[in-house]
Amino acid sequence: MKYLLLIAVNLLLTVTPGFVTGQPDKSTAKTAYGAFTNAADFGFLPTGTGVNNTKALQAAFDKGGTIVVSRPGTYKVAGTAFIGDNTSLICGNGVVIEKSDEQGRFTHIILNKGALTRTYNHNITLTGLDVRVNNVDLPMSLIYGLRGHVAFFYVKDLKIERFRCSGLVNGQFALHICTFEDLLINDVIIKGKKDGIHLGPGKRFRISNGVFQTGDDAIALVPGDWVSANPEFGNLEDGVIENCSDIPDDYLEGAFSKIVASAWVDWKPGIEVKHGDAVVSNGRIYRVVAQLDNRVYKSRTQPTFEKGTAVLDSINWLMFQTDTIHTAVVKNVVFRDIFLKSVRVPFQLMSYSNKWAHSYYKGARLPIQGPLSFENITMISDNKKALVSISTPCNSLTIRNSVLQNNWIEFQHAADYDLYPKTYVSFTNCQFNSTGEYTLIRNRSKGKEVYVKTVGSLETGQNFSAKVEEGQGTIRVESDLTGLRTK
Known part of the structure; x- marks a missing residue:
């Protein structure tokens, strides 16, 4: 008992330097677990104005290290705070960051310092950030094409955990990250009308344990995006998206994941x-x-x-x-344990050709996407739409251990493309719940060649019989499905 009492006294005396005097101290506090900076010591408070809180958060970020916001409450911010190298922000339970238009609308709540000069920042962590948009939305301001309420441009070793965002309107994305290496996003709930997570070019990423109720794309993989929706081109590669749910919103466009390629x-x-x-x-x-x-x-x-x-x-x-690349594609990405409740095409591989964007310039090098893998994908709604719609060149798709209703793979022909290369599609250990006649592949691309193989299939629908629609292309099939079964 005496030993426990000594530990308790020691902790009380070391939590904050101002404990004995009752006065706040802007030096680094210490606990048994290491050093941290208390954002409240700089004036970051639930009772503060958005202007003062923005200045206070910036002062804490400038100190660097680990910054803690522990007091529950709603903290207004009225501008952008810039975070630098080797800095962590930890928000405790009940802490909410709310945008305030005290000085007019603004774009980013948090942006890395190097974004303004296209200089890499390193080793940044955000934990427990809960953002309320509060109808304060300005699609772009500091950097043309960077639209996240929380945004990073030129960053390496970034971790975002226990992130929440609500109230997205039609202009800004919740998270926007472009030109990165080594990104981890875990435990997110995002709701509103615009994109949840919007990724430009980058290498090595994982998005885990997400719930999305977004009118537009839940997760946009768009290294070749609109000129106003990413500040740079490049490849997006080597990623895993896992254990995520797509929940219907009262306003739906986009996809669970839009995967966009470009070439010029x-x-x-x-x-x-x-x-x-x-x-x-x-x-x-x-x-x-x-x-x-x-x-x-x-x-x-x-x-x-x-x-x-x-x-x-x-x-x-x-x-x-400053670059001389000619294509921007998504490759080597795995989707697994995805639960789809929205009534929309969940996966769209596409190039734009409309008044807002022109992704492919006729005659350019083909921007070939893939391989892409879809594992344990579960269609929960009676969504009579394609599982994957493809209008960009794609080398291979793999669908494993998935549950399909009335869903198919669809090949479209986008403007400016002459002829697409071959695509290989495999279904392994998938469950097909459709009744009656079922279309596995639909082709709307002239001259397209598709090679399809199914193994280990389970047919649960009454009178199930699969077919393919070749259109003006060729589909070669090796299958164990009724209607397509080959020896």
């Missing part, structure tokens, strides 16, 4: 471009930012400027990034 060409005199198009010129990538009217412009003056925007031949060019 070198600039040449007389090239015709429109809004969203990209070109490689003078060691840089430039993109067209124009009115949303599908107008086609002819470029005679080569863009060579180093930053910002310039109007040449009535074309508003944006210097997008």
Whole structure:
């Protein structure tokens, strides 16, 4: 008993330096578990204004290390706080961060410091962040194309855990992360009208244990996105998305996961471009930012400027990034333990061709996506839509241990593509619950070749019989399904 009493006294004397005097101290506090900074010591308080809380949070971030917000309550913020290297923010239970328009609408609650100069930040952790949008939404401000309420651009070794976001409206994404390496996102609940997690180019990521009730995409894998929806191009590769649920919202577009590829060409005199198009010129990538009217412009003056925007031949060019790559694709990604309740096409592999975006420039190198793996995918609603809709070049899809209702794989033909390469599709140990005639593959792409194999299939629907629709392509099948069974 005497030993326990000594430990308790020691903890009381070391939790905060101001404990004895009753005065706050802005030095680092200590516990038996190490050192931390109490954000309250800088004035970050539930009773504070959004302006003061933003300044206080910035002061805590500037100190670095581990920053703790322990007092339950709603903390208003009225601007962006910039987080740097080797910094962790831990929000305790009952802590809510609410956007406030005291100084007008703003975009990011938290943004890494290096984002402004495209300089990598390292080793950042956010734990327990609960964001309420409060109808304060400004799609872009500091960086063109970066739209997250919480955003990171140029970051390595980032961990986001126990994240909550509610009240998304039609402009901003909850989490937006672009140009990254080694990303872990775990335990998220996101609700609202826009994208939940929006990823641009990056390497090595895992998204685990998520609940999404989003009108737009729950998880967007979009390294080749709209010019206004990512600040850089590149590949997005080597990822796992697991144990996630897609719950219906009263407003639905998008997908559970939209997977977008892009490709562009070198600039040449007389090239015709429109809004969203990209070109490689003078060691840089430039993109067209124009009115949303599908107008086609002819470029005679080569863009060579180093930053910002310039109007040449009535074309508003944006210097997008310093690079000479020509494609942006998603590859080597596994989806597993996904529970789908929304009535929409859950997985969309696509290129845009509309007034908002133009993903593929005719004649460019093919942006081939995949391989992609779908494991233990469960369709819970009676969703009579494709499981996967594909309008980009894709090399292979694998579907394993999944439960399908009236769902199929669909190949579409996007504008500007001449001919797609072959795609290999395999179904292993899947359960098919459809009754009567069932379509496994539907092809709407001229000249498309698809190779399909099914093994270990379980048919539960009455009078089940599978078929494929070749359209103007060719589908070669090796199957154990009734209607398609081969020796």
